[in-house]
Amino acid sequence: MIAVTAIVVTPLVHAQQFPPDNEFGVWGAYSANSPDVWGSQGHIQFGVAALRYGRLVAASPRYTVEYTADVEPVEMARANIYTSCKILLHGKVQPGFCAIGRQWIYGGGVSPFGWKFNLHPAHQWQPFGALSAGFVLSEHAIPDDIPKATRFNFTFDFQVGVERFNRKRTRAWTFSYKLQHISNAFRSSVNPGVDLNMLAVGYSFFK
Numbered sequence: 001m002i003a004v005t006a007i008v009v010t011p012l013v014h015a016q017q018f019p020p021d022n023e024f025g026v027w028g029a030y031s032a033n034s035p036d037v038w039g040s041q042g043h044i045q046f047g048v049a050a051l052r053y054g055r056l057v058a059a060s061p062r063y064t065v066e067y068t069a070d071v072e073p074v075e076m077a078r079a080n081i082y083t084s085c086k087i088l089l090h091g092k093v094q095p096g097f098c099a100i101g102r103q104w105i106y107g108g109g110v111s112p113f114g115w116k117f118n119l120h121p122a123h124q125w126q127p128f129g130a131l132s133a134g135f136v137l138s139e140h141a142i143p144d145d146i147p148k149a150t151r152f153n154f155t156f157d158f159q160v161g162v163e164r165f166n167r168k169r170t171r172a173w174t175f176s177y178k179l180q181h182i183s184n185a186f187r188s189s190v191n192p193g194v195d196l197n198m199l200a201v202g203y204s205f206f207k
Contacts, residue, residue, distance in 0.1 A: 020169075020206045023054030023066065027202025029178055034143075034196050044143045045078035046180075046196050052204065054116065064121045068114035068132060077105045077142045097146050105145070107138030111155065118163060128174075130159040136182065143182070148190035156181050159200070174202040 031046045050072040058065040080099035087096035111134030118128045133156045136142075141149035161176025178200050183193030 021056045023052065023056075023068075023204050023206050025052040025054070025174075025202050025204030026050070027052060027070075027174065027200055029180075029198040029200035031180075031196040031198040034194055043080075044194055044196075046194075046198070047074075047076045048072050048198075049074040050111075052202070054204070059121060061122065062119065064118045066116040066118070068111075068116050068130070070111040070114060070132065070134070072109045072111065072134075072136070075107045075109055075136055075138070077107075077138065078102055079105060079143050079145065082144065082146050097144075103140075103145075105138050105140045105142055107136050107142070107151075109136030109155065110134050111157075124165050124167065126163045126165065128161060128163050128176075130161075130176075132157055132159075143194040144190070144192045146190065148188050149192070150184040150188050150190075153182050153184050157198075161200070170206055172204050172206070174200070174204070176200045176202075 026049075028049045029047070034044045034046070050070045052068060052070050054066045054068045056064060056066050079102070081101040081103050082097040083100050085096055085098035086093050087098070089096065111132040113134065114130065114132030116128055116130040118126045120126055133154070135152065135154050137152050139151070141151050142153065157178050157180035159176050159178040161174055163172050163174045165172045176199075178196075178198040180196045180198055181193065182196070184191050
């Protein structure tokens with residue numbers, strides 16, 4: 001009888017090491033600046049506040065795989081204000097746009113295509129990696145509010161960080177770095193794009 005009980009109870013105790021099937025959370029991220037590289041607009045601040053739902057799809061003693069979907073009702077970008085001007089390009093004076101100040105641009109979006117991968121799920125501190133894709137709609141075009149730039153843009157990001165669970169595996173904090181790309185996927189002849197170095201923090205509960 002004792003042996004039978006041990007056989008039945010041991011897997012149940014082990015299963016309790018893993019998070020339950022459903023995750024509900026909130027998170028926020030902020031980029032104080034962005035790299036100015038080829039094909040990407042630099043010097044833009046960006047912040048986001050979001051809600052998350054996650055569903056556990058695979059688990060083992062070494063890792064867990066979770067589908068995630070985020071709703072981002074608050075997204076803010078601080079970018080340049082432009083006006084028409086003459087610029088020197090390839091040795092010729094041509095029509096262009098010059099920055100004359102800065103403005104906050106507000107918007108929101110969703111990221112319905114996400115995956116999160118945790119390592120060492122039996123541990124209280126778990127390293128993780130994640131990726132997601134979606135879109136953002138803003139009141140003005142980002143990152144450059146100029147003619148033919150778009151208010152509707154696509155987003156894609158990679159994320160690495162650490163997740164700290166409580167002892168019951170019912171709550172968790174996440175701390176991470178996120179590299180996020182925003183652009184219109186060449187739906188317009190103007191597609192500056194922006195790559196954001198973001199620091200993120202989140203809090204989730206599981207059931």
